[in-house]
Amino acid sequence: MTARTPPLPLAEAQARLLALAPTIPVEWRDVMQTAGHYLAEPLHARRNQPAAPLSAMDGFAMRAADLPGPWRLIGESAAGHPFVGTLGTGEAVRISTGAVVPPDADMVLLKEDSAIDGSTLHLDGTAPDPTERHIRPRGMDFGEGAAILPRGWRIDAAAIGLALAAGHERLPVHRPIRLTVIDGGDELAAPGIVPGLHQIPASNGPMLAALAARLPVVATRIGPVPDTLDALIAAFEAARDADVIVTSGGASVGDHDLIRPALTAMGADIAFWRVGIKPGKPLLVARRGDQVILGLPGNPASAWVTGFLFMLPLLRAALGATEPLPRAIMVPLATPMGKGGSRMEFLRAHWDGATVTLDRLQDSGALSPLARSNALIVRAAGAAPAPAGSPVPVHLTGID
Structure with missing residues (x-):
């Protein structure tokens, strides 16, 4: 897999990543401690609801x-x-x-x-x-022995109420994922350090850890890690107990992009590298034993978009979700859009409940559009111009 190898299409890259999802042990938890988890087994009612008319x-x-x-x-x-x-x-x-x-x-x-x-x-x-x-009538809601929720169902407030009404005090779920997020780059200033003109605050690691916090995850952060092979190998060794490692930066082909050499030096298997999307092309996936390593780009918009499209689905799959990938819905454009580029694009946008508006700033190094946005417009490569009112596929990023 060299820089000349064609980038993978998004769907193929996601499928190959999900096939590598680590196996997380199942444990029984008190119902009230299962919000956000996915059922590891189908749930059947232990009583009738209502028990009498x-x-x-x-x-x-x-x-x-x-x-x-x-x-x-x-x-x-x-x-x-x-x-x-x-x-x-x-x-x-x-x-x-x-x-x-x-x-x-x-x-x-x-x-x-x-x-x-x-x-x-x-x-x-x-x-x-x-x-x-x-x-x-007796059993109107459900009868004893009835299947009420399937394996892989995400447990929310209503599911907790249903489980308790059905006679369950404990539920089978996968234990929280041990996630390590590694920030890399000589240009990063650690929290509490005033950055020089040649530096930027280390924000990608906290951002990705916060994104993962939507799910049952125990996140550990390492970094900023200097751009040296020894420092990166030491960071990976410190994360040996993690189920999933996510890195930010260093996954491209520059002289200081050392994620691939570090992984190769440790004996990790590179599953694939580069995906045909914008932002987020230099994405890398590797495996070390049962551990999955996800190398995300360093630009903040690229890191966030690939975190949404790859990190979250990987975590959901490991936690037992039967539908780990995000779903797009069709939403009318508030303003017209020009022709699509050479790659599939994920454009930061704002959904007002009726229409979606493209943010004016789409640079992959900009954080402000991410903070302003609650949606990603999915733009196919070479898409024709779209007038206002045209329905476009959109991921609502604030909704799991």
Whole structure:
């Protein structure tokens, strides 16, 4: 793989990277500690929900066969306090939302469709149609043994609620990934050091670690690492226990780009190098045993875009996600766009909920467009000019 080797198409590069995803052990965690993880096994319900028929409204429970009434009120069923007697012909009980419907009842008459005279209840409106309309049947949400979430499902707040309702206190997930982020370059000034005119603050490492923090990851940062072979090899050796190493800078072909020589010196296998995208062409992927090493470009926009397109999908795949790649949606352009370049482009843009606007500054060394943007416009190589209103594929970068 030399500089003359054609860059890989994006889809092929992503597929080859995901095939290298490390195997992360499975552990059982308290449900409340699983947000952001992916299920390592399918989830089945251990109970019925609801366990008994419940009223969906405030009103009165009765037998539909007794319509049109009247009925004699003999008690009440409240949420958490079911009616314990027997409901006979011409009898009804007051019932609240979420309360158990008495076994002999098959209809709930709404409070606003009724009138009470002493202990006698009268129909004063319209009976429900169908008569069981306001009753949530046993197992309406899910039945015992039902498959409720598949393997690889990302656990969010709703999934946590579902797991608990289904009778689960612990869930099987992959342990958090051990990630090491290495910043390299003589031009980088460490945090707390005022940079000289020849330096810039080391920002890529913290940025990439923050990007990875969307997922169950324990991130360690190393650097800035000087542009020497010995320093880089020492940094890689310090990260031997990491599942994934991500570097920023040094993956190209310049005299001071030493990531490839360092990896080769350590006996790592270079899986591929260079991808046909802009920004982010000089991307490198290697493997050392079970450890995956992802060499990202040093320009901040290039590092962020390749982190979004490669680092996050790799981490998701290792954590068990069945759909680790980001999805694009079609969004209308707010302003026209010119012809596409020679490579597939990922353009920083802002989505306002209806349209997407290309940022005026697209230089790969600029951070301000990243901070202003919440979307990436995907532009195919050689794409024709697009007028305002044209739908274009967009990655919403603020949404996982």
